[in-house]
Amino acid sequence: MTADAVRAAAPVWAVRDGVLPLDRPRLLGIVNVTPDSFSDGGNFFSRDAAVAHAERLAAEGADVLDVGGESTRPQGAEPVSEAEELARVVPVVRELVRRLPQVPVSVDTVKAAVADAALAEGARIVNDVSGGRLDARMAAVCARHGAGFVLMHSRGTVHDMATYTYAEYDDVVADVLAELEGRVVAARAAGVAAEAIVLDPGIGFSKRSAQSLAVLAGIPRLCSAGYPILVGASRKRFIGELTGVEVAAERVAGTVGAHVAALMLGARLFRVHDVRPARQALDVAWAVLAAGAAGPA
Numbered sequence: 001m002t003a004d005a006v007r008a009a010a011p012v013w014a015v016r017d018g019v020l021p022l023d024r025p026r027l028l029g030i031v032n033v034t035p036d037s038f039s040d041g042g043n044f045f046s047r048d049a050a051v052a053h054a055e056r057l058a059a060e061g062a063d064v065l066d067v068g069g070e071s072t073r074p075q076g077a078e079p080v081s082e083a084e085e086l087a088r089v090v091p092v093v094r095e096l097v098r099r100l101p102q103v104p105v106s107v108d109t110v111k112a113a114v115a116d117a118a119l120a121e122g123a124r125i126v127n128d129v130s131g132g133r134l135d136a137r138m139a140a141v142c143a144r145h146g147a148g149f150v151l152m153h154s155r156g157t158v159h160d161m162a163t164y165t166y167a168e169y170d171d172v173v174a175d176v177l178a179e180l181e182g183r184v185v186a187a188r189a190a191g192v193a194a195e196a197i198v199l200d201p202g203i204g205f206s207k208r209s210a211q212s213l214a215v216l217a218g219i220p221r222l223c224s225a226g227y228p229i230l231v232g233a234s235r236k237r238f239i240g241e242l243t244g245v246e247v248a249a250e251r252v253a254g255t256v257g258a259h260v261a262a263l264m265l266g267a268r269l270f271r272v273h274d275v276r277p278a279r280q281a282l283d284v285a286w287a288v289l290a291a292g293a294a295g296p297a
């Protein structure tokens, strides 16, 4: 197969009012408008700081800007009220849609009302770390707006989904796949188009380090569901445990390693704090893979 043929065969992700072709690795740059996120909490808590950060991520090559107003940090994330989350997220989404109309904005929320408000402001994707599990209205909101919908695997509530409380599996890859397929059935039943759906195994969510490694290694099996796979390994605990690097912001090289491996196994979307190194590493890794697919030069 030629490199052009590889690209031509690539799927596209239907994100409200357009598509994001998955003909190369796509990056979601993380914009945490929170005081308490595990690796950058408080850094971009004001609207202006969050917007400036997002503009920097776009300039560094982010394909999507993922705006979130509620942390799921492992050390007991405190759930945020709907009013507070709206107040954090909506002004940032509004400003990004105005300033960067060419970069799709995604909203990272488990609340249908927050998703609805962000989509009304021009966001094009909903990234739900509960895959629609925690708010029965979420899938219908995504369907009504025609939004792209990231269904991430997790168990439990916002407060404990990033702990090990529910980290019991028979076969972690099979169990995650089955639970995600259940979320897909619910989303499709609510009217979400198949082309709008992306699946994410939820690295570090109700998963010990070995289980996060297992789901990364299991990406080819996850791909068998027929939906694009997104991975969010950025700065996460398993990288700290593997490398001994305790400061989350210093886990950039480990993050790149995890994401390049995930790309080779079939993932096409990556949610990252550090866009510049991710862009460079994944584009080069992709060029190598495409050259291999093209056959002898």
Ligand code: HH2
Binding pocket: 030, 032, 034, 036, 037, 038, 039, 068, 070, 071, 072, 073, 074, 108, 127, 128, 129, 150, 152, 200, 202, 203, 230, 231, 232, 233, 271
């Ligand atoms: N991880 C986090 C948040 N949202 N969304 C998807 N789709 N995949 C992920 O792996 C994922 C996610 C947690 O990371 P972060 O936003 O940096 O931290 P916090 O939850 O503390 O704000």
